[in-house]
Amino acid sequence: xxxxxxxxxxxxxxxxxxxxxxxxxxxxxxxxxxxxxxxxxxxxxxxxxxxxxxxxxxxxxxxxxxxxxxxxxxxxxxxxxxxxxxxxxxxxxxxxxxxxxxxxxxxxxxxxxxxxxxxxxxxxxxxxxxxxxxxxxxxxxxxxxxxxxxxxxxxxxxxxxxxxxxxxxxxxxxxxxxxxxxxxxxxxxxxxxxxxxxxxxxxxxxxxxxxxxxxxxxxxxxxxxx
Numbered sequence: 001x002x003x004x005x006x007x008x009x010x011x012x013x014x015x016x017x018x019x020x021x022x023x024x025x026x027x028x029x030x031x032x033x034x035x036x037x038x039x040x041x042x043x044x045x046x047x048x049x050x051x052x053x054x055x056x057x058x059x060x061x062x063x064x065x066x067x068x069x070x071x072x073x074x075x076x077x078x079x080x081x082x083x084x085x086x087x088x089x090x091x092x093x094x095x096x097x098x099x100x101x102x103x104x105x106x107x108x109x110x111x112x113x114x115x116x117x118x119x120x121x122x123x124x125x126x127x128x129x130x131x132x133x134x135x136x137x138x139x140x141x142x143x144x145x146x147x148x149x150x151x152x153x154x155x156x157x158x159x160x161x162x163x164x165x166x167x168x169x170x171x172x173x174x175x176x177x178x179x180x181x182x183x184x185x186x187x188x189x190x191x192x193x194x195x196x197x198x199x200x201x202x203x204x205x206x207x208x209x210x211x212x213x214x215x216x217x218x219x220x221x222x223x224x225x226x
Contacts, residue, residue, distance in 0.1 A: 045079040053122050054153035055109055059084060064096045065109040110150055126156050133160075134168050136175035143182050158187030162194065170197050 010022025017024070049057040051070045056063040059077050064084055066075065070093060078085040079098070086094040096104045123145050131138030137160075144156045163171045174193045178185050 042080050047077050047079070048074055049077050050074055054150045056103070056105075057086065061102075062099065063103045063105075064094070065105045066094055067109045068111050105151060122153065123150070126153070126160060130156075130160055130163070133163050134172040134175070136172040136179070137163050140175040140179055140182060140185075143179065144185070155186060159185070159190045162187055162191045166194050166198070170194055173197055 006022050010025075011020055013019065014021055045060070047059055049059055051057055051066045051073050053071060055065050055068065055071060057066055057075065057077060059079060064077075064086070066086055070088055073088060075093070076087045078087070082098055084096045084098060084104075085092060086096075094106075094109070096106070098104070127138065127141055127145065130141035141156050141160065144152050144159070171194065174190060174197055177193060178190065
């Protein structure tokens with residue numbers, strides 16, 4: 001291959017430049033070549049991301065916290081083999097190593113007074129909306145948010161969204177059932193508990209309106225007779 005490049009292809013007059021490639025390389029290009037970098041080149045993945053109200057960005061199915069002052073802003077994220085770098089207006093504002101799990105959180109990215117955060121902004125609104133549904137749900141949401149007003153915000157919002165779709169007595173019963181084990185609660189689990197509570201018990205007839213009852217037929221109706 002080297003012989004072909006030097007003595008065959010390298011000696012042919014190039015159709016565009018009108019020069020012999022190897023002669024041009026030897027006389028001009030070789031002297032200005034730079035040495036190879038000592039470090040191996042690492043390809044990077046770039047993505048624009050929004051900083052959510054609970055402070056994370058989502059990149060390649062993982063979550064990374066960003067300092068509080070950038071909430072609501074758009075940032076650019078550079079991902080290499082083991083590092084995530086976050087830029088705002090071309091300035092590096094945060095770096096994270098890539099975690100094995102889903103979330104990488106730096107508590108220094110959040111407001112200093114977490115108890116104050118519980119009584120203002122989004123955490124306060126979520127708590128009040130939960131309390132408006134029933135006291136039990138309000139207490140559950142408060143427990144979920146109390147360890148950290150922002151880290152568990154999405155969990156609290158997801159549970160509140162589900163609670164809005166079901167009767168108050170069912171939501172209250174589900175909330176009481178999980179109050180002592182809220183650390184392992186997720187919106188999916190909360191919904192499953194509510195659905196279990198709404199299932200009719202064995203031997204219990206479902207309530208139906210008069211309009212619905214008018215469509216009921218006996219078994220004889222469905223048996224074909226010649």
